[in-house]
Amino acid sequence: MSFIDVQNAFMAHIRDPQNVSGPSHIEDRRLNIYRELFFNNIEGFVSSAFPVLKSLYNETDWQGLVRQFFVTHNCQTPYFLEISREFLLFLQFEYEPTPSDPSFMLELAHYEWAELDVAVCQSSDDYVPVYDLEQQALFFKDTARNLSYQFPVHQISADHLPTEPSAQPHYFVVYRDPQEEVAFLSSNPMTAMLLQIIEHTPGISFDDLVTQVHSQLPQFELAQLQAGAKQTLTAFVELGIIASKKRE
Missing domain, CATH: 3.90.930.50 (Outer Surface Protein A; domain 3)
Known part of the structure; x- marks a missing residue:
């Protein structure tokens, strides 16, 4: 297995540990550090950008929504400040709403994202x-x-x-x-x-x-x-x- 293959396998597990097994040569205790670090960073950026939207979900459902974004969405930018925009794109074009999602979900998310978009705009x-x-x-x-x-x-x-x-x-x-x-x-x-x-x-x-x-x-x-x-x-x-x- 090439180094790139090893990296891809490692990241596949970090993104979706429920369905993708971790590398056998790394103990789970160490893998868990990376699992929590990566996900918590993403969840933190999303939560800070969409505080009202988050407040409408219980913790389990919100974590599940962010996890789905983390697992399935292919981000097109390496910048942390763009994570909120990527999450909005995920909701707009990839996510299939469930009965528990509010009907105004996309509009509220866009309204909240607009504040950050204006704040970080390079004029x-x-x-x-x-x-x-x-x-x-x-x-x-x-x-x-x-x-x-x-x-x-x-x-x-x-x-x-x-x-x-x-x-x-x-x-x-x-x-x-x-x-x-x-x-x-x-x-x-x-x-x-x-x-x-x-x-x-x-x-x-x-x-x-x-x-x-x-x-x-x-x-x-x-x-x-x-x-x-x-x-x-x-x-x-x-x-x-x-x-x-x-x-x-």
């Missing part, structure tokens, strides 16, 4: 403040996320477990403020549309932005949309959500 260094909304190109900063969910994810806890989606979506902006702290802001459909256009059209001008909004909401007067957009964007510039960029 571009070419942003500049917006001093004149009508003259400068507008950008949705890479340290902000424009989010919407069908469930009230911000209210979920062990004592509040909605069973059906809300009648209307819930909108949020998660962002890093000027002090580099992560903050959450409740939004609304109009604001979400405004931010979505800026995000998908980086460098858009204020006039073009309002024109696009007006094309989707023709029932509003153009002047009314201009005034509303200016008020909203002014606030978002101060919060560090909207910025401009240096000219080439």
Whole structure:
């Protein structure tokens, strides 16, 4: 057996000790150190990133969920800070929910992950403040996320477990403020549309932005949309959500 084969056999056992036997030449006491070390590290990172989700499970079920992730998911990154994203991908594309999983599981997991995603985002260094909304190109900063969910994810806890989606979506902006702290802001459909256009059209001008909004909401007067957009964007510039960029 080659060294690579030995490594693969060792890791297969560490990941799934219930179904894969350990190397016969290593005593179980030593193997157990590695079994606990690896799993506990993974479980610790997942639990710290998804504290509300974890609180909805008993310890056995939570450990089983993380164990399934540890056993079956092929992580695409070696970085510890990316473990939470890998867990979210596992839930979204690989995990088959059981009757004991809440119906809002994926939305809650994404909402919790967004906080860490914003916190560790490596921001571009070419942003500049917006001093004149009508003259400068507008950008949705890479340290902000424009989010919407069908469930009230911000209210979920062990004592509040909605069973059906809300009648209307819930909108949020998660962002890093000027002090580099992560903050959450409740939004609304109009604001979400405004931010979505800026995000998908980086460098858009204020006039073009309002024109696009007006094309989707023709029932509003153009002047009314201009005034509303200016008020909203002014606030978002101060919060560090909207910025401009240096000219080439």
